[in-house]
Amino acid sequence: MANTQAELRPIADVARDLGIAKEHLEPYGSDKAKIQLEALATAERPPGKLILVSAITPTPAGEGKTTVSIGLAQGLRKLGRRSALALRQPSMGPVFGRKGGATGGGASRLEPSNKINLQFTGDFHAITAAHNLLAAAIDNRLHFEDSILDPRSVLWKRALDVNDRSLRRVIIGLGGSGNGVPRESGFDITAASEIMAILCLADSPADLRARLNRILIGYTTEGRPVLAGEMGVTGSLAAILNEAILPNLVQSREGTPAFVHGGPFANIAHGCNSILATRMALAFADYAVTEAGFAFDLGGEKFFDLKCRAGGLNPSAIVIVATIRALKMHGGLALDALTTPDPSAVERGLENLAAHLDSAVHFGKPTVVAINQFAADTPDELEVVHSYCRSRQVASSTANVFGAGGDGAKDLARIVVEATKAPPTPYQPLYPLEWSAEQKIERIAKVMYGADGVNILPGAAAKFRKARKLGYGSLPLCMAKTQDSLSDNPKLRGRPKGFTLTVRDVEIAAGAGFLVALTGDIVRMPGLPERPAAERIDVDSASQITGLS
Amino acid sequence: MANTQAELRPIADVARDLGIAKEHLEPYGSDKAKIQLEALATAERPPGKLILVSAITPTPAGEGKTTVSIGLAQGLRKLGRRSALALRQPSMGPVFGRKGGATGGGASRLEPSNKINLQFTGDFHAITAAHNLLAAAIDNRLHFEDSILDPRSVLWKRALDVNDRSLRRVIIGLGGSGNGVPRESGFDITAASEIMAILCLADSPADLRARLNRILIGYTTEGRPVLAGEMGVTGSLAAILNEAILPNLVQSREGTPAFVHGGPFANIAHGCNSILATRMALAFADYAVTEAGFAFDLGGEKFFDLKCRAGGLNPSAIVIVATIRALKMHGGLALDALTTPDPSAVERGLENLAAHLDSAVHFGKPTVVAINQFAADTPDELEVVHSYCRSRQVASSTANVFGAGGDGAKDLARIVVEATKAPPTPYQPLYPLEWSAEQKIERIAKVMYGADGVNILPGAAAKFRKARKLGYGSLPLCMAKTQDSLSDNPKLRGRPKGFTLTVRDVEIAAGAGFLVALTGDIVRMPGLPERPAAERIDVDSASQITGLS
Structure with missing residues (x-):
């Protein structure tokens, strides 16, 4: 590890x-x-350039989007650029469930990671308290x-920041x-509370x-x-x-x-850090690196x-994170077969990366690809991705952010700086707000997911009519779809084709x-696995938390 | 007000x-x-003297025990004594219910009171999270x-720091x-969580x-x-x-x-701040003023x-707080009759003060009486109390802590300094741990409450037998009794006589x-009143919280 926490x-x-x-x-x-x-209001420089880090479709092999975001920001600093990050706070519930910590990893990690993963500055707790x-x-x-x-x-239900399936459906008032x-x-987990979404979308206390x-x-009645x-x-x-x-630093x-x-x-919300945090990063840095869920x-x-x-934001570039391991899973390999070199599996998995690159085009922003390097990646496998990117005239870079931190992301930082040299084109949403909800969904489903069409079930259609009648017709759409596939079927990896997106229900x-x-079925309150991470986390005799990340 | 927060x-x-x-x-x-x-371990002075502030039986007229504690500590400072407070953090649930804030009042208040009343440093939230x-x-x-x-x-139930009667009894896992x-x-309110009691009684992380x-x-099974x-x-x-x-300062x-x-x-717990906070106050001050619920x-x-x-603590003195208003209620007056001067009602109400003074004798500590002054108190009424105290050779003082802060408690501070001049007698519990639970309860009921005897219902007796069998027989007793009466009938003010204390149930x-x-019936999850304080609390355009205290 490059640093220990004591050296911060x-x-x-x-x-x-x-x-x-x-x-x-x-x-x-x-x-x-x-x-x-x-x-x-005190920033003495023009606002920085906003860089959005996203990823290919997640697999159990992991992509390390947060780790790459942190590595990229560190890499920009290595090039002498003034960078800052704007990131989400991890939810404590999943920390004790399957996930462990969620603050990046290795030499590209946020500190104090244990505190950020637990109470931090109390924001999630405050949201829980307000909700309840x-x-x-x-x-x-x-x-x-x-x-x-x-x-x-x-x-309106209740909220707790814990993985507790027994609270999903309860009878109260007995x-x-x-x-x-x-x-x-x-009960929903606090991250699924509408107040969480509100706090993240509010651009002032009055707006909150x-x-x-x-x-x-x-x-x-x-x-x-x-x-x-x-x-x-x-x-x-x-x-x-x-x-x-107030944003945390x-x-x-x-x-x-x-x-x-x-x-x-x-899924049921928009999955990114607060607008105010992003504005802080833009106000005080030349490159603000942020991430979307x-x-x-x-x-x-x-x-x-x-x-x-x-929030009136306008990104200057998009970074799509991929790993050789995840591409191989999209290419059909099983989780236990990923350490065997297999460039052809990588090749097959490229269709997933291709889908996301195609989607990004619709927002009119320069896009680069970051390969988050793992030890088992071979030069042949890496070259499959770079060669594909060259064929699309998309810059790409292999980044060793976990092992080498900012030094491992200098090349990635360079192509990002290059991509953001021109002033950004104006912000371009995918659909106008005047469209009907059905039109908005069809646009998203076809352009972003590759669906042939959309099937809105009768109950959902009735709720869209109701929403329109109540004056909510011009709201934008938040799609609650499985993250494990471009389609609405979590089992379909790669780039599914010939499917229809089914909308089952609507919430206002x-x-x-x-x-x-x-x-x-979108889980708003996760459960603990049979052997949760909570069984491995402890405090040692020096009051240091162990087993968390 | 003597100070504003800005001058802190x-x-x-x-x-x-x-x-x-x-x-x-x-x-x-x-x-x-x-x-x-x-x-x-770094304190460079001998430990200070511990002063316990308690009170007569509470009435809707209020006694202001916390306000007097703060005023007394400030008064000690005015005399050039090195004092510190060790106090409880208010529970957020009741802040939004009936209570409003709970950080003292007027010129004898903790600051930043709004923050202490809400999130503070997140301790209650952490306890909630651990509990759940x-x-x-x-x-x-x-x-x-x-x-x-x-x-x-x-x-083991669940816990939330909110007044929410609908969560008292629920069916989960549906x-x-x-x-x-x-x-x-x-759900219990967080203050009723056993983890709250544990955190307050633990003398180290290992003990926790x-x-x-x-x-x-x-x-x-x-x-x-x-x-x-x-x-x-x-x-x-x-x-x-x-x-x-970690204690908060x-x-x-x-x-x-x-x-x-x-x-x-x-009631169901022991009602005082943490042992570690009391130890901090003792380590770094000559007079540590603390309070018991x-x-x-x-x-x-x-x-x-x-x-x-x-915690191995040994108080040097006890302060019993009374108000003329509350004594008048114990003397039989109704809440709306308290502003009319009525020394004879005060006289009748003295029996409640007398009971607590008699109880205090059993712990062998010097005891003084503090009258928390209100504007409507007349000299005649005040003299009734002082004259009674003189007759018992108990020092007493009228303290104007709300209006005048430490200056209003200088005389009280003087009699406290006087009372603590001699080294404290050794710590004396009311009963030895070897006694049976029944013996312990009888001792408490007769000596502290003035009961004739104790009636332990069959279900409770069976639970005591079970507790003994399981090895919990030598634990001390925590009495869950109404706070509104010396007896177990909340309607009986003054000094009830001729009653039997009924023990209905037992918890380990x-x-x-x-x-x-x-x-x-001890409420572990309060409800909101029809018009809760939550409807009066707000945030102004300068982000200052209003209506809280």
């Missing part, structure tokens, strides 16, 4: 070098800080019968008339508050929509979120500044059509400002 | 003046910090059928075989871990107890609590240092028999290290 610079120095004034810094220990939003206070206020109104809300129509109104409900007020929580603002507690929700809305192992803030799900078909599309639209996320189109 | 000194300066080295300080912003436990990870691990074992735990015997095992369960392992979570340690995730719980176990409006840490319920009958007894026993808090004797 004080976060106050990292902030100072960025040009953030001391009075705008709220240190949380010596290694993390919150940045006051007033800092945004709204839920308690709703049931309190039902209990005192002073709301016209129909108990059977309540859409035990007699003193304990509320019995009704069916459930307005979005909280707009959350659709249910209907009256006459079918009139009831908004969160009517419960009278959104001021308290804003109070709970008063510090959570940490650094990578090599001292590259990183704004780590927010972490919405990438899952592969480009989901994360990239949402980044452009939801986040850039809401009026506070976040999008309609969610559900194309399958 | 940086917390780093407060810590430096206490003698806490910079490397042991983890600032959370400029106004709060966590203190590394290593600091305890253990719950998820238990249901995960049931789901995978690799535990011999009987699903119907699971004692929705089919993928969603766990359906069973009845519920050992206590987590010992939590009794349920039984096998054969009736064997199953401990949390058997679930394999207590290392992860300790990791989640790794920073939460803030200050009062007048700059008096305050270690604010932990906040267990005062509710009145002396509950809070004082538990402070001595649970906290002092677990093996991790916290006590048996809970339940004498009535």
